[in-house]
Amino acid sequence: MAPSKKKHAGRQACIIPGGFTVLSLQFSSDGAARHALYVKEHKVRAEKSSCRPLDRTLFVLGVPPYCSEDVVKDIFSQFGSVESVELRDHPGSSQDYGPRLSQFFKPAEKQGFKVGYVVFQNSSSLPAVKSHPHDVPLVASTEQRPVSTGVHKWIQQYTKSFVHVDKLQRIVDSFMEDYDKRKEREAEQQTKEAEQQQEEEEGWVKVTRGHKGTKARPHSEAANKKTLQKEMRKKKRKELxxxxxxxxxxxxxxxxxxxxxxxxxxxxxxxxxxxxxxxxPY
Structure with missing residues (x-):
């Protein structure tokens, strides 16, 4: 007897408007409740960061609170080797993070659903994710990699909150070294800009050519202030x-x-x- 067409159609991927592919997620293999993950290939032209390559990055919506970065990495490892995973409260560019802080100095994370960026080692993993059947759920917690929830999760978080003094001191020293180096680079950059913006004897300001269709401007704001002050002095001399x-x-x-x-x-x-x-008196 030939297989049913409905059963065959159910093994296809579910794609919704916007280009998102819907994946089913179960907490455990014996669970009945399912959660929907919405995945899409990360394509942002303004994104020029090397940590999110456009041909190997998967954008994930609706990551549950019990899924940490390690759990997400294990879930998507079945589609190929995962290079890195980044979870955030809201989607955004990776350039607004600034210096990378240690886990001891990061603010408390919000408990709720998150968005994720999964970077694979090979670009062939993205088509495999997008072609995954909707009725075949992904499992978050297995016997090999159990996910702690409830009281067990709170106990683990409380235990990890205690930090050894020597380890904390090494982290602080490393952060301060990076901070000093970053400040030195900024000071050198400011010194170079100040040297480039020195006015010549005639009072002209050096400018650079901008993009096509834009007017040439001074390098820094300090040059703009000097030019404005000079114009104000000329105007005062002309006034009666x-x-x-x-x-x-x-x-x-x-x-x-x-x-x-x-x-x-x-x-x-x-x-x-x-x-x-x-x-x-004396």
Whole structure:
């Protein structure tokens, strides 16, 4: 008897609008509840980071809270060797992370569903993931790699929260060394920019050619400020001081305000001198 067409059709991948492939996920093999994972090939033109290559990175939506980076790596290892896994609260560029912090200095993670970036070693793993049948669930917790939940998970987290003093000191020293090196590089970069932006004797500012269709601008903000101050000085020299009546009134007000300020400072100085004066009979 020939196999049913419905059964054969059920072994196909489920693709929804937006290019996402739906994968079923079970916590354990004997569980009945299933969770849906939405996966898609990571294609962002603005993403130029080497840690997310466009031809080997899988974007995953709806990662459950009980799935850590190691668990996600084990789940997708059946499609090929996984190079790295990154879980985040919201999708975004990998460039806004800055210096990589140790687990002891990271803020507490939010408990909830996350998005993930799975990087495979071979690009052939992506088609294998996207062609996985929807009715064949992926299993998170197995006998070989059990996933702790509930009280057992809390006990493990509490035990890991204790850090040995020597280990913590090594982590702090390593972070401070990286911080000092980063500050030195920034200082060198600022020094180079300052040297490039030095004004010549005629007062011109060196500029560089920007992208096509954009105007040339000075290298840094300091050059813009210097140019603006120079224009303001030229404008003040051209103005006629105390020529109009309102200019004379403003000058008088500023002069009176300055005299009052000096008068108050002198009063405070005299009061301080009187307080410091002592009677010395000998």
């Amino acid at each position: 001081m105390n020529f109009y009546t309102w200019q004379q009134r403003n000058t008088q007000k500023e002069h009176i305000a300055e005299l009052r300020k000096k008068f108050e400072e002198d009063k405070q100085r005299i009061t301080l001198l009187r307080a410091q004066r002592k009677f010395r």
